[in-house]
Every structure is written in C-alpha cells, then in structure tokens.
Amino acid sequence: MTTTTPEPTATVAPPIADATLRAALSSTARPPRPSGLAASTAFAWRALLKIKHVPMQLFDVSAFPIMFVLLFTYLFGGALAGSTGDYLQQLLPAIVVMNVSFITMYTGMAINSDIHKGVFDRFRSLPIWRPAVLVGMLMADSLRYLMAAVVMLVVGIVLGFRPDGGPIGVVAAVGMLLVFAFSLSWVWTAMGLRLKTPESVMQMSMTVLFPLTFASNVFVDPDTMPGWVQAFVANNPITHVATASRELMHGAVDSPALLWVLGWSLGLVLVFAPLTMRAYHAER
Amino acid sequence: MEPDGTLAIETHGLKKHFGETKAVDGVDLRVRAGTVYGVLGPNGAGKTTTIRMLATLIDPTEGSATVLGHDVVARADAVRSSVSLTGQFASVDEELTGHENLVLLGLLLGFRRKDAGVRADELLEAFGLAEASDRLVSTYSGGMRRRLDIAASIVVTPDLLFLDEPTTGLDPRSRNQVWDIVRVLVAAGTTVLLTTQYLEEADQLADRIAIIDHGRIIAEGTSAELKASVGAGVLRVCVGDAARRAEAADLVATVLGVPVELESDPAALSARGADPERVPGALTALSAAGVVVTEFALAPPSLDEVFLALTGHAADTTDTTDPDAGEVAGGAPQEDAA
Numbered sequence: 001m002t003t004t005t006p007e008p009t010a011t012v013a014p015p016i017a018d019a020t021l022r023a024a025l026s027s028t029a030r031p032p033r034p035s036g037l038a039a040s041t042a043f044a045w046r047a048l049l050k051i052k053h054v055p056m057q058l059f060d061v062s063a064f065p066i067m068f069v070l071l072f073t074y075l076f077g078g079a080l081a082g083s084t085g086d087y088l089q090q091l092l093p094a095i096v097v098m099n100v101s102f103i104t105m106y107t108g109m110a111i112n113s114d115i116h117k118g119v120f121d122r123f124r125s126l127p128i129w130r131p132a133v134l135v136g137m138l139m140a141d142s143l144r145y146l147m148a149a150v151v152m153l154v155v156g157i158v159l160g161f162r163p164d165g166g167p168i169g170v171v172a173a174v175g176m177l178l179v180f181a182f183s184l185s186w187v188w189t190a191m192g193l194r195l196k197t198p199e200s201v202m203q204m205s206m207t208v209l210f211p212l213t214f215a216s217n218v219f220v221d222p223d224t225m226p227g228w229v230q231a232f233v234a235n236n237p238i239t240h241v242a243t244a245s246r247e248l249m250h251g252a253v254d255s256p257a258l259l260w261v262l263g264w265s266l267g268l269v270l271v272f273a274p275l276t277m278r279a280y281h282a283e284r
Numbered sequence: 285m286e287p288d289g290t291l292a293i294e295t296h297g298l299k300k301h302f303g304e305t306k307a308v309d310g311v312d313l314r315v316r317a318g319t320v321y322g323v324l325g326p327n328g329a330g331k332t333t334t335i336r337m338l339a340t341l342i343d344p345t346e347g348s349a350t351v352l353g354h355d356v357v358a359r360a361d362a363v364r365s366s367v368s369l370t371g372q373f374a375s376v377d378e379e380l381t382g383h384e385n386l387v388l389l390g391l392l393l394g395f396r397r398k399d400a401g402v403r404a405d406e407l408l409e410a411f412g413l414a415e416a417s418d419r420l421v422s423t424y425s426g427g428m429r430r431r432l433d434i435a436a437s438i439v440v441t442p443d444l445l446f447l448d449e450p451t452t453g454l455d456p457r458s459r460n461q462v463w464d465i466v467r468v469l470v471a472a473g474t475t476v477l478l479t480t481q482y483l484e485e486a487d488q489l490a491d492r493i494a495i496i497d498h499g500r501i502i503a504e505g506t507s508a509e510l511k512a513s514v515g516a517g518v519l520r521v522c523v524g525d526a527a528r529r530a531e532a533a534d535l536v537a538t539v540l541g542v543p544v545e546l547e548s549d550p551a552a553l554s555a556r557g558a559d560p561e562r563v564p565g566a567l568t569a570l571s572a573a574g575v576v577v578t579e580f581a582l583a584p585p586s587l588d589e590v591f592l593a594l595t596g597h598a599a600d601t602t603d604t605t606d607p608d609a610g611e612v613a614g615g616a617p618q619e620d621a622a
Contacts, residue, residue, distance in 0.1 A: 123392075
C-alpha cells in the first residue's frame with residue numbers, strides 16, 4: 001500500500017476519495033477514435049518505453065553487429081579479397097543486410113512473450129484499428145534495425161569502408177533495408193503468434209534465417225559454388241537485398257536487384273500480414 | 285425475473301466449447317442498465333469465458349449476446365466503443381509505469397498526448413496512486429495493480445464495465461477500496477458486470493446475482509432471494525464441557541428442527557440450514573439447561589453451502605471434469621484448449 005497509516009482497516013478512510021473519484025469520472029467526454037497511424041504510434045511508444053526501462057535490450061543491435069563486422073572482415077578479408085580493406089568495400093553493405101535480417105527474429109520472440117499478458121485482453125477490447133498493436137511494435141523495431149545499421153556503418157567507416165555512392169547512396173540503401181526488414185518481420189510475427197514459446201520461435205526463425213543469410217552472396221561470390229547452390233543463392237531474397245545494398249552504397253545501380261527487393265517486400269507483407277492478423281484474431 | 289428498463293446485456297443460449305470441454309453451456313443473462321450484476325461461481329465455472337465473449341475477445345460457439353443493444357459478433361466494434369474490461373489477471377503493462385500505462389490507454393482512446401497526461405494524473409490522484417505514478421507496475425502491490433487496472437478501464441467512462449474477479453487475492457483493505465470504487469462508478473451511472481467467487485462480494489455489490497456452475501446458470505435472483513433459497517447457513521456451538529456436547533446437540537436439534545453434526549473438535553457441534561428466527565431459542569434452551577457455551581455463531585451461507593443446496597455437490601475446484609479449470613492458471617489459458 002502507498003500509505004503507512006497504521007489504523008485498522010474497518011474504519012480508516014481509504015485513499016480513494018469519493019469526491020476526487022466522482023470528479024475524475026465526470027470530467028471526460030470520449031474523444032474521437034484515434035486514426036490507425038495514431039494508434040500504431042502509441043504502440044510504438046509503448047515498445048520504446050520498454051527499451052527505456054530495460055536498455056540491455058539494445059545489446060543485440062549494438063554489440064553483436066560490431067562483432068560481426070570485425071570478425072568477418074579480419075577472418076575472411078585477407079583470404080578472400082587479398083586485403084581486409086578491399087573485402088570491407090564488398091562485405092559491409094551486405095553484412096548490414098545479413099545482420100538486420102537476423103535481428104528481425106527478435107520481433108517474433110518479443111510478440112510471443114508479450115501476447116499472453118493480460119494487457120493484450122485490454123488492447124483487444126479497445127475500439128482501435130486492430131493491426132495497430134503489431135504495426136506499432138514493428139515501427140519501434142524498425143528503429144532498432146536502424147540502430148544496428150548505423151552502428152555497423154560507423155564501425156565500417158572507421159575500419160576504412162568508403163562508399164562510392166556517398167551519403168545519399170548509404171541513406172538509400174539503409175532505407176531499402178528497413179523496408180525489407182519491416183516486411184520480413186511479418187513472417188516472425190505470424191510465427192510468434194502461432195508457436196507456444198519464445199524458444200520455439202527462435203528455433204524456427206534460426207532454421208529459416210541461417211540458410212537464407214549464409215547461402216547468399218553476402219560473404220563470397222557464388223561463382224565457385226556448385227550449380228544447385230548457385231541456383232538457391234541467385235533466388236534468395238537476401239542475395240537481392242545484399243546486391244541492391246552494394247549497388248546503392250557504391251552508386252552503381254545496374255541490375256534489377258532493387259526491383260526484386262521491392263517485390264519480395266510487397267509479397268512478404270501481402271502474405272504474412274494477413275496470416276499474422278488471423279493468428280492475432282484467433283489468439284483467444 | 286422481471287427486469288424493467290433498458291437491458292445492458294442480454295444473452296440467449298450462449299455457449300462456448302473448446303473442443304470437448306463445454307466452458308459455457310447455454311447461458312441466458314438479462315442485465316438491466318445502471319445496475320451491478322454479479323456472476324458467482326467457483327473456478328472453472330465459466331465466468332471468465334462468459335465475460336470474454338461479452339467483451340468481444342472470443343466468439344460464442346452458439347447462441348447470441350447483445351451488449352448495449354449491439355450484437356457482440358456482428359457489431360463487435362460498437363460494443364468495444366462503450367465497454368471496458370478489467371481482466372482477472374491485471375490487464376496493465378507491468379513493464380511500464382502507472383502513469384505510462386494510463387497515458388497509453390488515453391492515446392489509444394483518442395486523446396492528444398497532453399490531454400492523456402492530464403487525465404492520467406487525475407486518475408492516479410483519484411485512485412491514491414499519485415506517489416507511485418512513476419514506478420514500474422511490476423513493483424506495485426496486488427491492491428495497487430487492481431486500482432490501476434480499474435483506473436485504466438475508466439480513462440473514458442464506459443457505459444458498461446466488466447470486472448473479472450476484481451478482488452481475488454486482495455487483502456481485506458484493498459478489497460474494501462475496490463468495492464468503494466465500484467459503488468462510486470455505479471452511482472455515476474455505469475453498469476457493472478462482475479464475476480466473483482465470494483458470496484459476500486456479490487452480496488455487498490450486486491443488485492442481482494447469477495450462480496454459475498459447469499457453464500450453466502443454476503440460480504438467479506437478488507441476494508435476499510438466493511439466501512432464502514439456501515437457508516440461513518450454519519449455527520456453530522462450542523460447549524465449555526465436552527462431556528455435555530451430546531446433551532447440547534439434542535437441545536439444539538429439538539429447538540431448530542434440523543439435524544446436528546458433531547464436529548471433530550470434541551466440544552463443537554454445528555447445525556446446517558438453521559432458521560434464524562429459531563436460533564435465539566436454542567441459546568435460551570442451552571442456558572436454561574445450564575450448558576456453558578463458549579461459542580455461539582450463526583454464519584451466513586458460504587458459497588459452498590449455496591452450491592451444496594443448489595446442486596447437491598460441493599463447489600469443488602479440483603474437479604477434473606471441470607470445463608475451464610484453467611481459469612486459475614493464467615491470463616488466457618483457454619487458448620491452449622482451443
């Protein structure tokens with residue numbers, strides 16, 4: 001209890017003052033319903049508050065990306081491209097893609113552990129645009145994706161990454177990556193709502209993400225791979241995103257990769273957003 | 285049951301089955317606007333499932349329900365616009381502060397940021413939570429969470445408030461505070477549907493009470509009507525000299541005209557279904573016979589006794605055939621069965 005008054009319970013005046021309570025009850029008219037965007041933004045704010053209260057959550061978008069850039073640059077650089085500096089020019093635009101794609105996985109885990117809490121009953125009983133809960137979460141997650149991308153870019157530039165496309169190219173590449181990551185996240189939200197535990201969500205998404213990110217052109221040129229692997233790599237969306245990211249950052253857009261990325265993004269949202277919403281609706 | 289005035293809730297043959305389990309199995313409710321309606325029953329009786337259907341969280345398997353004139357399935361959005369739900373397990377966000385919780389609700393209801401903040405402060409003040417305003421809810425006591433939960437339900441005053449076991453697990457003082465809040469809400473014109481496991485709570489707050497068991501309503505009426513139907517409860521007597529218990533039992537049985545049970549305590553006896561008007565006579569008889577009495581208590585009927593009287597079986601919460609005994613376990617456990 002908030003008060004420390006030691007009086008017995010029967011006679012003590014409760015801290016609920018009738019008059020204040022009556023005033024609080026009579027002083028509100030119902031405002032007009034919030035727009036879908038306003039409701040989504042409110043949920044994004046909720047997600048950001050949680051980060052504010054538990055900042056350790058940002059570990060996966062700061063420490064891990066730095067480790068990835070350092071490890072892969074110095075492990076593979078000399079062997080694959082002759083020097084770490086040369087390798088970094090090709091690796092960095094792609095490893096940002098790989099890492100941000102990996103981080104999208106946490107979205108599904110977060111939803112899975114969040115959705116069973118009582119507060120979701122309240123959210124569901126509100127007259128708001130129903131997808132707002134999930135869109136808001138994804139909006140906040142997009143900020144985390146952006147953080148990871150920026151952290152990696154800064155580390156890369158310190159190590160000697162020099163994008164030919166200049167700041168505009170880098171911003172365009174990061175923007176495209178965020179669109180793709182937002183779209184990819186819907187896969188995990190659908191999964192997060194269907195599976196029982198955050199652990200099973202992680203296992204499932206790892207199973208999808210490992211082959212997707214490694215069997216791509218992120219680390220090496222696929223030319224030396226066996227034919228069937230090349231076929232997979234060539235049609236892997238991560239390959240398209242990595243290629244488009246390289247092209248944008250280095251200012252040389254000369255393949256349909258960007259179009260592929262937009263197509264994949266649209267397709268992922270069109271398929272998995274409705275699946276997510278159906279799972280959200282069935283979560284009862 | 286002859287309700288006059290507008291009905292806030294009306295259900296016909298409402299059912300919710302999760303596979304084989306019949307959580308709610310044909311419930312007919314008529315709740316008049318502006319009243320408090322109590323749904324009384326043990327864990328797993330179907331109370332929470334009923335509330336979840338009425339609050340549009342789950343669709344009925346069969347039957348229909350109208351809330352404030354709107355069908356809960358066809359016009360779910362209209363229902364959501366005029367009701368609020370306080371779930372059995374605090375429907376507030378533990379990882380946010382009390383103030384942030386209420387601001388979030390305010391934003392979701394359409395307030396602008398500044399107005400939402402003002403409204404949050406006002407409610408925290410009214411509910412005695414001003415000092416805890418900037419603490420994470422995870423540090424709140426059970427009573428504080430409940431109050432915040434109810435505050436969150438009235439950021440915009442709802443026409444109808446669902447309170448699912450509002451005082452389960454609360455200490456008596458917090459319970460009294462919640463009761464006070466409910467009374468003020470009702471005085472301000474809100475209709476309240478509350479579920480409870482406690483007869484006393486229904487007695488204190490509800491204008492009418494439905495007793496629910498195994499997904500069905502087994503009795504309905506005012507508190508007085510229900511009490512009359514189950515008798516006056518239990519008279520418990522302890523005698524000063526255990527050797528005279530048998531004699532005392534005979535006297536009590538004769539005066540009250542009901543069977544008397546001898547308890548395991550060698551000095552204690554009890555009589556179920558004692559007519560309150562005859563009880564003073566029993567004390568007089570004991571006194572006239574010179575039997576020293578150390579305890580003489582007429583307890584109101586407990587939920588167990590109501591159940592016993594109405595169903596012939598005890599309100600046994602461990603019953604394995606219980607449709608949604610999972611109600612005790614977590615926020616929304618029925619999903620697993622669905």
